[in-house]
Amino acid sequence: MAARRQLLLRRATAGWRRGYSSAGAAEYLHRSIVPTMHYQKSLPRLPVPKLEDTITRYLNAQKPLLNDDQFRKTEELARQFEKGIGRELHEQLVAQDNQNKHTSYITGPWFDMYLKSREPVVLNFNAFMSFNPDPKSEYNDQLIRATNMTVSAVRFMKTFRAGYLEPEVFHLNPEKSDTEIFKKIIRFVPSSLSWFGAYMVNAYPLDMSQYFRLFNSTRLPKLNRDELYTDEKAKHLLVLRNGNFYIFDILDRDGNMLKPSEIQAHLKYILSDNSPAPAFPLGYLSSENRDTWALLRKNLLENGNEEALQKVDSAVFCLSLDDFTVKDFVQLSHTMLHGDGANRWYDKSFNLIITKDGTAGINFEHSWGDGVAVLRFQNEVFKDSTKAPAISPQSQPASVDSSTAVRKLDFKLNDALKAGITKAKQKFDASVEGLSLNMIQFHEGGKDLLKQKKVSPDAVAQLAFQMAFLRQYNQTVATYESCSTAAFKHGRTETIRPASIHTKKCSEAFVKELSKHSTGQGFDRHLFGLRYLASSKGIALPDFYQDQAYARINHNIISTSTLVSPAVQLGGFGPVVADGFGVGYQVHDDWIGCNVSSYPTRNGKEYLQCIYKSLEDIFNVLKGKKIGS
Structure with a gap:
């Protein structure tokens, strides 16, 4: 059972095959005969790995990063930890896990990790995924696409x-x-047994506990630890344009969706409003250090903005309408990853961003959930809005008085708030100024050729990243690849460590084949859980965690993530460390795409050239050609 379950931990993008159903077309995407949460109760629990296995995996991951002397020291500390305080902590963690069978051992610590971080969410945590254009070009008009995607998003909800x-x-x-x-x-089959019924036919239901946070949700800044807020009763949409905030009800008092023609009328009204951009755009505050933002929010609340902020926090989602067209993929990445700071509310569970030419994308806050839920949402919205669009280019907006239905939010700002916004803008501009985004498309082969040669496409991409860094900097560094643990109840993510002794040797020798796969038994979350437990019990930080090698392996210079879906054109995120690369990649049937973010300490353009050269070398070997110099 465990071996089969491991196959799930790569990425859950299975949802695309579902056929579109017109049942309840006005209000619903489809009506599944199996209830949405049917499997949730019987999902298997995320296992706590054996401590000795975790330590062995940890040491294997350290080998390529350390010289012999360093490794001996790290091994000694790891074995002492395993026999001593680590054993005690592990037994406490297992006992705690047994008392909390409704969730996973990583859930609480993982939420805390996100919510206690004081770093700005923009560039540090929020990621983006952009939609492919609508196949019918005339539907890629800002108003038409915004209406259709809004309707499809509400249908999904x-x-x-x-x-x-x-x-x-x-x-x-x-x-x-x-x-x-x-x-x-x-x-x-009763919910308590349904997972086993699916397992009998080789089907693996995934955790859907994160989905309720997609809508009406916001991360609220608080001193020391933020809070997640959800108000499912709220019926309004938040629309940002030119730094101005607008709201209108998208559901009536019975919970029925507004007619698409009325949504179109209200969005048209907002798009034709020529109010100037505010002198002090509030959006910048959501890009601030979390404690700074928490204090400014307190000031906002005390200055008579409670109702306006409540409308922002409880809105179904945030629709950001940008007043420009997108010239190329680099501009697209900048637009979706951070934008101009004024026309986003980075704390919302997600911002649906649509530019003048109908280019669309999602920027999502990461603490509430992971890419699996967002990708399912994106797949369904893309499919519904392109195959069953609510309006067409010929549709006329409803004859309604949008000036009474749409309300522009006004915020009362004192001098301290104005100064706070000015400072937030300066910091935001400086961060964005230092961020480089570069990309390549490699067209000499892809998934088809690699599978034909019986090589894992993902492994080849990861090998290319290792080879490229070695070529550029002559070293092997800590590398993080995210994989989903959604096959388990309340699973989040686990780390795959692509840098191994094998990839190191491979990179040095340009060997053609590598076998790498994910298991449900990663070591990173287990060690994280043990450290969190020690801290929560006031135990002094064990020597194992004070080892420089531990700090180094968690300083992920190369951070990678991949997803391929018919809805998604591009995905990306900022580097997770100041001297790192954020690598979003897609292995398609006959080409490979790569999107790299970096700050000035690293040369992203050169790294991509090295990735291209590495892919060239790998594919030449697989094709039986000579490797170029």
């Missing part, structure tokens, strides 16, 4: 809340499990 959204399932044998017959049978 309503479908999820009604329990009609098809459960997220990873199908290893879709001919057996992704069928009407199977669904008709499994819906009668």
